Amino acid sequence: MQSFTTLSALFEKQFNKRHFPExxxxxxxxxxxxxxxxxKRVRPVMVLMxxxxxxxxxxxxxxxxxxxxxxxxxxxxxxxxxxxxPIRRGKPTVHAAYGxxxxxxxxxxxxxxxxxxxxxxxxxxxxxxxxxxxxxxREVCEGQQMDMDFEKKDTVHFDEYLxxxxxxxxxxxxxxxxxxxxxxxxxxxxxxxxxxxxxNLGIAFQVQDDYLDAFGDPxxxxxxxxxxxxxxxxxxxxxHALDVASETQKKxxxxxxxxxxxxxxxxxxKVNQVLDIFRDCKVDEWAAELKDKxxxxxxxxxxxxxxxxxxxxxxEKLAGYLLQRDH
Amino acid sequence: MQSFTTLSALFEKQFNKRHFPExxxxxxxxxxxxxxxxxKRVRPVMVLMxxxxxxxxxxxxxxxxxxxxxxxxxxxxxxxxxxxxPIRRGKPTVHAAYGxxxxxxxxxxxxxxxxxxxxxxxxxxxxxxxxxxxxxxREVCEGQQMDMDFEKKDTVHFDEYLxxxxxxxxxxxxxxxxxxxxxxxxxxxxxxxxxxxxxNLGIAFQVQDDYLDAFGDPxxxxxxxxxxxxxxxxxxxxxHALDVASETQKKxxxxxxxxxxxxxxxxxxKVNQVLDIFRDCKVDEWAAELKDKxxxxxxxxxxxxxxxxxxxxxxEKLAGYLLQRDH
Numbered sequence: 001m002q003s004f005t006t007l008s009a010l011f012e013k014q015f016n017k018r019h020f021p022e023x024x025x026x027x028x029x030x031x032x033x034x035x036x037x038x039x040k041r042v043r044p045v046m047v048l049m050x051x052x053x054x055x056x057x058x059x060x061x062x063x064x065x066x067x068x069x070x071x072x073x074x075x076x077x078x079x080x081x082x083x084x085x086p087i088r089r090g091k092p093t094v095h096a097a098y099g100x101x102x103x104x105x106x107x108x109x110x111x112x113x114x115x116x117x118x119x120x121x122x123x124x125x126x127x128x129x130x131x132x133x134x135x136x137x138r139e140v141c142e143g144q145q146m147d148m149d150f151e152k153k154d155t156v157h158f159d160e161y162l163x164x165x166x167x168x169x170x171x172x173x174x175x176x177x178x179x180x181x182x183x184x185x186x187x188x189x190x191x192x193x194x195x196x197x198x199x200n201l202g203i204a205f206q207v208q209d210d211y212l213d214a215f216g217d218p219x220x221x222x223x224x225x226x227x228x229x230x231x232x233x234x235x236x237x238x239x240h241a242l243d244v245a246s247e248t249q250k251k252x253x254x255x256x257x258x259x260x261x262x263x264x265x266x267x268x269x270k271v272n273q274v275l276d277i278f279r280d281c282k283v284d285e286w287a288a289e290l291k292d293k294x295x296x297x298x299x300x301x302x303x304x305x306x307x308x309x310x311x312x313x314x315x316e317k318l319a320g321y322l323l324q325r326d327h
Numbered sequence: 328m329q330s331f332t333t334l335s336a337l338f339e340k341q342f343n344k345r346h347f348p349e350x351x352x353x354x355x356x357x358x359x360x361x362x363x364x365x366x367k368r369v370r371p372v373m374v375l376m377x378x379x380x381x382x383x384x385x386x387x388x389x390x391x392x393x394x395x396x397x398x399x400x401x402x403x404x405x406x407x408x409x410x411x412x413p414i415r416r417g418k419p420t421v422h423a424a425y426g427x428x429x430x431x432x433x434x435x436x437x438x439x440x441x442x443x444x445x446x447x448x449x450x451x452x453x454x455x456x457x458x459x460x461x462x463x464x465r466e467v468c469e470g471q472q473m474d475m476d477f478e479k480k481d482t483v484h485f486d487e488y489l490x491x492x493x494x495x496x497x498x499x500x501x502x503x504x505x506x507x508x509x510x511x512x513x514x515x516x517x518x519x520x521x522x523x524x525x526x527n528l529g530i531a532f533q534v535q536d537d538y539l540d541a542f543g544d545p546x547x548x549x550x551x552x553x554x555x556x557x558x559x560x561x562x563x564x565x566x567h568a569l570d571v572a573s574e575t576q577k578k579x580x581x582x583x584x585x586x587x588x589x590x591x592x593x594x595x596x597k598v599n600q601v602l603d604i605f606r607d608c609k610v611d612e613w614a615a616e617l618k619d620k621x622x623x624x625x626x627x628x629x630x631x632x633x634x635x636x637x638x639x640x641x642x643e644k645l646a647g648y649l650l651q652r653d654h
Contacts, residue, residue, distance in 0.1 A: 027472040
């Protein structure tokens with residue numbers, strides 16, 4: 001199996017082209033724009049890696065990988081509209097640059113073009129791939145709806161949050177790897193191991209994301225920690241803190257959550273006070289263990305896939321890289 | 328071939344069920360809501376009729392018809408968000424009832440479920456159906472974008488408007504009929520005649536729609552005419568009027584277009600003044616002829632389909648019914 005870097009470059013070479021017609025300019029420029037601002041292409045590479053567990057890469061794997069990357073970007077465009085997010089990957093979001101209406105349509109058309117790519121693969125695989133693709137797409141929408149529902153709820157339980165985050169971010173990783181496996185001829189059992197590997201890896205990655213947003217080293221992390229805290233976002237950390245905190249700490253957390261911060265100093269103070277409670281509740285240690293739990297589950301899933309170990313090393317390395325295990 | 332009424336009832340019987348999971352409630356209630364507020368189901372019946380030109384209805388035709396109806400409702404939800412429309416079919420639009428974000432997602436998930444239905448048909452037809460479905464879906468998005476672009480333009484030419492309206496409203500009718508034909512085993516030539524029939528019928532219907540909004544009898548039409556005029560909408564009528572009007576009339580039209588109307592009396596006055604110019608320019612006669620031109624083109628396309636004439640009578644009746652030719 002080839003490395004993430006090699007496969008990412010191979011994918012980029014095929015993917016870096018115009019995916020849309022020229023007219024109407026506004027519509028298709030908006031669709032092209034989000035693809036041009038990059039991303040690590042982790043999901044499409046998962047398709048290729050899933051495929052390479054079994055065989056040399058089937059040309060169909062590139063079609064499915066393109067479909068997955070288009071779907072991913074479709075969901076980013078629409079999520080950004082719903083979340084009214086102004087910035088993505090350091091650039092204006094599509095709706096900020098082109099207006100809500102055009103961004104909405106640009107997303108729609110990307111989803112359709114994703115199915116165009118799937119429709120090009122060998123007929124023998126189409127129905128299986130579409131079934132998994134559709135199930136995943138529905139789940140991603142469900143995750144986004146749950147996320148929006150949670151914003152209006154006072155209390156969110158750990159299990160609910162885990163379910164939401166699994167749908168919103170992990171199932172697409174899981175399905176990407178499984179689709180590569182389907183194209184490579186994997187049996188059902190191995191497909192399930194591949195799916196579980198992707199799912200558990202995704203959860204571990206999200207735990208890490210929540211952790212770094214609170215406790216990350218600003219020098220390595222590239223931004224000041226505390227963004228989620230200032231946005232009063234429900235995260236693994238906050239949900240667990242509210243689960244284990246004493247009554248006094250809970251009251252204090254709720255007070256802090258309601259606190260409006262306008263200037264830099266009050267923001268810094270809010271973040272530090274919340275982090276103090278997190279530390280007092282050992283939320284940092286708990287999160288590190290939770291991440292490790294899902295990382296180990298993922299490695300177990302990888303181990304269970306019945307192919308030569310040598311074929312699996314790059315996936316193991318990718319997991320380590322994404323979860324900052326090797327640096 | 329069975330009548331529109333019979334086929335519409337047959338379709339409704341199969342379609343009138345829950346198409347979505349139960350959870351998350353907000354998301355799937357919003358998707359179900361728009362299906363519950365009805366519609367004539369013209370497009371899915373076109374699939375069944377296209378199929379019946381050749382054979383007894385294939386169960387796959389119901390799957391494709393369901394996909395088409397879901398796609399149509401997906402596009403209505405998203406169009407209503409973009410157009411900020413408060414009312415559809417006499418009820419609050421989905422975004423008015425459930426909020427913009429949930430309406431957006433509800434549309435997304437409907438599009439995905441549309442592909443679920445297509446994915447259930449026989450493998451031999453899937454790729455052909457998806458190819459046509461995707462081309463059509465892209466074109467519908469392009470039509471909507473062009474429509475939005477036109478709102479910001481001072482001058483729109485007849486050909487541009489015709490192209491926009493063809494994409495936005497006619498290609499889906501055309502493709503619906505063709506898909507029925509594909510499932511029935513129609514050859515390429517006949518498929519093209521079916522497609523053209525649907526396209527020309529759709530254009531004639533749109534011309535009639537524009538005409539009735541201006542000149543319709545309020546008693547039969549169910550609402551006061553002039554809605555398009557008050558919204559300063561570019562229509563077949565306005566575009567043609569600006570094409571043929573004298574310099575004085577043109578100036579007067581532009582003055583009226585810029586006129587803000589707040590009370591009922593000024594609205595009535597604006598509508599009547601615009602209609603006077605339309606009549607002076609014989610826009611009413613021109614529109615009646617234009618509609619008739621596309622109606623006759625459609626009948627010619629129907630005539631060209633190489634199946635027994637007796638199989639075609641119901642489609643001819645449907646065209647007459649939609650274009651108010653028989654009452």
